[in-house]
Each structure stands twice: as structure tokens, then as C-alpha cells.
Amino acid sequence: MLVDIGTVYIPSSTKIVLLGSGELGREIAIECIRLGLEVFALDKYPNAPAMQVAQHSLIIDMTDEVELLDVIHKIQPHYIVPEIEAIATKALVELEQEGYCVVSNASAIQLTMNREGIRSLANRLDLPTSKFEFADSLNSLKEAVQKVGVPCVIKPMMSSSGKGQSVLHDLQNIEECWEIAIQEGRIKSNKVIVEEWIDFDYEITLLTVRHGQSTSFCELIGHIQKDGDYQISWQPQKMSDSAKQKAIQIAQLMTDALGGNGVFGVELFVKGDNVWFNEVSPRPHDTGLVTLISQNLSQFALHVRAILGLPIPNIEQLGPSASHAVLVSGVRTILFIKTLIKY
Numbered sequence: 603m604l605v606d607i608g609t610v611y612i613p614s615s616t617k618i619v620l621l622g623s624g625e626l627g628r629e630i631a632i633e634c635i636r637l638g639l640e641v642f643a644l645d646k647y648p649n650a651p652a653m654q655v656a657q658h659s660l661i662i663d664m665t666d667e668v669e670l671l672d673v674i675h676k677i678q679p680h681y682i683v684p685e686i687e688a689i690a691t692k693a694l695v696e697l698e699q700e701g702y703c704v705v706s707n708a709s710a711i712q713l714t715m716n717r718e719g720i721r722s723l724a725n726r727l728d729l730p731t732s733k734f735e736f737a738d739s740l741n742s743l744k745e746a747v748q749k750v751g752v753p754c755v756i757k758p759m760m761s762s763s764g765k766g767q768s769v770l771h772d773l774q775n776i777e778e779c780w781e782i783a784i785q786e787g788r789i790k791s792n793k794v795i796v797e798e799w800i801d802f803d804y805e806i807t808l809l810t811v812r813h814g815q816s817t818s819f820c821e822l823i824g825h826i827q828k829d830g831d832y833q834i835s836w837q838p839q840k841m842s843d844s845a846k847q848k849a850i851q852i853a854q855l856m857t858d859a860l861g862g863n864g865v866f867g868v869e870l871f872v873k874g875d876n877v878w879f880n881e882v883s884p885r886p887h888d889t890g891l892v893t894l895i896s897q898n899l900s901q902f903a904l905h906v907r908a909i910l911g912l913p914i915p916n917i918e919q920l921g922p923s924a925s926h927a928v929l930v931s932g933v934r935t936i937l938f939i940k941t942l943i944k945y
């Protein structure tokens with residue numbers, strides 16, 4: 603297999619644009635640089651983590667379609683790699699039509715950033731999910747909650763890290779949940795999703811790598827979220843063979859439907875042998891930070907290899923490992939303490 607990478611800073615270089623330059627983007631940038639790529643790190647604020655390692659950085663509003671198109675046309679990258687959800691996805695569709703390579707592809711990015719899109723796809727694929735209903739007013743929310751039952755989770759259509767999400771235990775609090783969901787979503791919208799509360803034993807991320815005609819799976823990652831935000835993850839997560847097979851089947855179906863090359867973080871809830879699909883990121887996942895110490899190739903190395911069409915050998919587990927996010931108050935960065943647990 604021949605992959606032409608060229609030399610950075612001269613016209614033959616392979617250019618990659620990172621849309622979002624947080625901690626996950628920084629690790630993607632490092633892997634790109636190891637392989638000799640020229641990285642452009644974009645974000646809305648200066649000195650973002652990936653900007654600290656990339657050869658170039660640019661401060662732009664990635665939700666502004668015109669600005670995003672303009673910047674990409676100037677750089678003319680070989681690969682456009684979204685790291686966050688808050689991007690003008692219409693621009694990505696347009697760029698893909700012009701022949702740019704959007705990772706994994708523009709439609710996957712669009713579908714997964716919107717809970718309605720991804721739930722509808724999961725339904726079409728007949729994947730097990732929590733019961734759910736959509737609502738676009740307080741009255742329709744009341745009807746939706748009656749159909750789904752309490753406790754239930756009310757979420758904005760577009761949000762991440764648990765923003766705008768609340769658990770409704772008592773119908774008396776419905777108005778407060780409605781307000782939180784419509785105020786804290788990524789865009790101003792009156793549409794929310796009501797999901798049945800799943801009393802899972804544990805939740806997992808199944809990192810799934812699509813590369814060429816193949817799909818590879820990492821060992822299962824167990825994790826704990828607090829208020830919808832990542833706290834701790836570990837790998838491997840012990841589970842029954844039957845649940846593991848179900849998890850792999852769900853991840854295979856979902857990622858085949860989304861298509862393109864790269865790493866996907868498939869989020870699943872598990873109770874006994876039952877497995878529910880929650881959502882999927884068409885990019886490395888925060889809970890997958892543990893792979894920096896748990897695997898011979900981290901999720902970031904796998905993502906970059908898959909994008910470039912480089913070979914992906916067997917993914918080796920180096921031993922049970924765990925990682926913890928430390929949120930430092932008043933500071934923008936998140937520190938990751940990595941522990942390799944040795945037996």
C-alpha cells in the first residue's frame with residue numbers, strides 16, 4: 603500500500619484541518635504530526651490545546667458557514683476533520699460536493715449532531731433504544747412524558763456534555779425541565795426529546811474503526827458520567843459474551859450506515875444481557891482517552907491511520923487501564939490523570 607504524504611511547509615504536503623482544537627484535537631494533531639502531516643488547528647478562541655502543537659492555527663467562528671467555506675477554500679486541505687459538533691454542517695456538505703474529504707463524511711456529521719437524526723436512523727436499523735418521543739411545546743411535552751413514563755430524561759435536540767438535560771421524576775417539575783432544555787441547547791429551538799430512563803448496570807463506549815472495507819473494534823470501555831459529563835473511564839469493561847456480541851452487532855450496523863473512514867464512539871447502556879444504543883460520535887470519544895495508555899495504538903492513532911488509508915494491524919491491549927478527567931475551576935483545560943493498573 604502506498605500513501606503519499608509529502609513534506610510539511612512545501613506544496614507537496616498533506617494538509618489536514620481540525621475543526622475544533624480541544625484536548626481530543628490536540629491528540630489527533632500529535633498523531634498527524636508524527637506521520638508528517640501539516641496541521642491547521644481551528645477554534646473560536648486563541649491558544650486552544652491543539653493550537654499549541656499544530657503547525658498553523660486560526661481563530662474562526664466555525665458555526666458561520668461563509669467564514670468556514672472561505673477559510674477552507676484558502677487552505678485547500680486534503681482532509682477536514684471535525685472534532686466538535688458545533689459546526690456549520692451545511693458548509694461541510696457543500697465542501698464534500700466540491701470534492702473535499704470530510705471525515706467521516708458530511709452526512710454522518712449532520713446526522714449525529716442532531717438527536718432526531720440519529721434516533722431516526724437507529725429506528726430504521728431496528729436497534730434497541732430507550733423509548734422516546736419528540737415535543738415542540740410544553741403541552742406536547744406533557745403528552746410525550748405521559749407516553750414515555752417517569753422517570754424520563756428531557757434533552758435539547760442539539761447539545762453535548764449533558765447541557766440542557768434533566769431527569770424528570772415528578773410531573774410537577776416539567777416546566778422547569780422544559781425551560782432548561784430550550785434555554786441550554788446549542789441553538790435556540792423549541793424541540794426536545796423525551797427518553798425513557800434506563801436503569802442500566804453500566805454504560806460503555808465501543809470504539810469502532812472503519813478503514814477501507816474493514817471494521818475493527820477496540821476492547822469495551824466502561825465509564826462514569828456525572829451530570830452528563832465524562833468523569834472516569836476504564837478498559838476493558840467486563841461483560842457477558844452475549845451482551846458483548848450485541849454491542850458489536852449494534853456498532854457494526856450503526857457505523858456501516860454512517861459510512862466513511864475513521865473512529866466512531868458508539869455509546870451503549872447495558873443491563874444484564876440487554877444492550878441499548880444511546881448515541882454515536884463520528885470521531886474519537888472523550889471516554890476513549892484511556893486508550894492513550896491501554897492500547898498499542900490509541901483511538902487518535904487509529905483515527906489518523908484510518909483517514910489516511912494506512913494499515914491498521916491488530917489492536918493490542920496493554921493491560922487494564924483507567925483515566926480520570928480533572929476539571930480545574932476557572933481554567934479552561936481539562937487535565938487527564940492516567941493510571942496503568944498493573945496486576
Ligand SMILES: Nc1ncnc2c1ncn2[C@@H]1O[C@H](COP(=O)(O)OP(=O)(O)OP(=O)(O)O)[C@@H](O)[C@H]1O
Pocket residue numbers: 732755761762763764765767797798799800801802805827829830831832869880881
Ligand atoms: N435515557 C437515559 N437513561 C439513563 N441515563 C441516561 C439516559 N440518557 C442519558 N443518560 C446519561 O446521561 C449521559 C449523557 O447523555 P447523552 O450521551 O445522551 O448526552 P450528551 O449531552 O450528548 O453527552 P455527550 O455529548 O457528553 O456524550 C449518558 O452518558 C448517561 O450517563
Ligand SMILES: [Mg+2]
Pocket residue numbers: 869881
Ligand atoms: Mg453521550
